[in-house]
Amino acid sequence: MLLPFFQWCETSSLGSAIRDSVWLFPVVEAVHLVALALIGGAVLMVDLRLLGCTLRRESATQVARNAQPWLVGSLTVLLVSGVFLFSSEALKCYYNPPFWAKMTALFLAIVYTFTIRRRVLENTDRFTQGRLQVVAAVSLILWSSVGVAGRFIGFY
Amino acid sequence: MALIFEFCQRIQEQPSSIALRESVYMYPLVESVHVLSLCVFLGLVGMMDLRLAGIGNSDMPVSHLQRQLFPWQMVGLVLMVGSGVLLFYAEPLRFYGNVFFRAKFVMMGLAVINAAVFHFGSYKNVAAWDFERVPPRAVRFAGVCSLVLWVGIVFAGRLIAYNWFK
Numbered sequence: 471m472l473l474p475f476f477q478w479c480e481t482s483s484l485g486s487a488i489r490d491s492v493w494l495f496p497v498v499e500a501v502h503l504v505a506l507a508l509i510g511g512a513v514l515m516v517d518l519r520l521l522g523c524t525l526r527r528e529s530a531t532q533v534a535r536n537a538q539p540w541l542v543g544s545l546t547v548l549l550v551s552g553v554f555l556f557s558s559e560a561l562k563c564y565y566n567p568p569f570w571a572k573m574t575a576l577f578l579a580i581v582y583t584f585t586i587r588r589r590v591l592e593n594t595d596r597f598t599q600g601r602l603q604v605v606a607a608v609s610l611i612l613w614s615s616v617g618v619a620g621r622f623i624g625f626y
Numbered sequence: 627m628a629l630i631f632e633f634c635q636r637i638q639e640q641p642s643s644i645a646l647r648e649s650v651y652m653y654p655l656v657e658s659v660h661v662l663s664l665c666v667f668l669g670l671v672g673m674m675d676l677r678l679a680g681i682g683n684s685d686m687p688v689s690h691l692q693r694q695l696f697p698w699q700m701v702g703l704v705l706m707v708g709s710g711v712l713l714f715y716a717e718p719l720r721f722y723g724n725v726f727f728r729a730k731f732v733m734m735g736l737a738v739i740n741a742a743v744f745h746f747g748s749y750k751n752v753a754a755w756d757f758e759r760v761p762p763r764a765v766r767f768a769g770v771c772s773l774v775l776w777v778g779i780v781f782a783g784r785l786i787a788y789n790w791f792k
Contacts, residue, residue: 500784510665511673524694536683618658625654
């Protein structure tokens with residue numbers, strides 16, 4: 471059903487431009503990785519706080535407020551650079567199970583982060599320590615699945 | 627240099643190196659650990675550097691943030707170095723002559739020097755600027771240097787796989 475869309479991406483001028491360049495794909499990949507490191511820091515700092523492993527003097531709400539611009543910023547860079555990478559090899563992705571695993575995990579991670587996790591972070595006093603730890607654990611599992619599945623796109 | 631080359635050759639012939647190189651699951655797994663620990667180590671070092679540069683985490687005192695993040699940065703560092711050593715061990719000769727690999731090591735050396743200079747320099751009187759949202763110029767410089775170097779290290783690391791200069 472989605473195959474025509476993937477074919478269209480593959481033949482788009484963006485896709486062919488990246489394919490025709492020797493250095494464009496690697497450089498965009500590197501940008502993608504730098505943003506990955508940054509989102510890792512922004513997510514981890516908050517989740518470690520929710521787990522009670524760091525920055526206990528600050529409230530989780532305050533730590534999350536500090537991390538928020540870097541979370542949104544790095545996610546934006548990841549999505550844009552990701553679309554670049556994808557368009558150059560859309561058909562390869564279509565037949566690549568790790569790609570679909572990554573997209574599923576990514577969708578869940580984004581929805582979870584900007585709905586449940588965000589709400590919880592705004593009202594941490596309404597939840598028990600145990601609940602907060604579960605919220606953090608789910609976030610860590612979702613985001614690391616995205617990273618690992620992403621790495622496996624290249625191996626499959 | 628000849629000595630290092632021979633050392634790499636010696637490793638490359640080890641049965642354990644060959645096994646790792648040719649493994650179906652182990653090698654990708656080690657690479658995944660390397661990427662995930664990038665998030666832990668570099669992500670948290672980045673959070674600290676942004677604070678030093680005066681552009682992030684501004685309402686937390688520098689020394690407090692440093693003390694709190696340090697153990698987790700070290701967890702990331704151990705995983706990162708461990709998986710990195712294994713990746714090198716699997717095929718040292720592929721890395722030996724690689725210009726990006728060498729550039730990565732030079733930049734890592736510079737990043738260590740930058741961290742040491744900061745730690746034994748401006749950080750000594752952190753009490754004087756601990757709460758400042760925008761730290762003194764020398765501190766901001768150290769933070770920006772670290773950020774720039776680590777971005778360079780990630781770029782060089784990714785580009786190792788594309789050896790254009792053989």
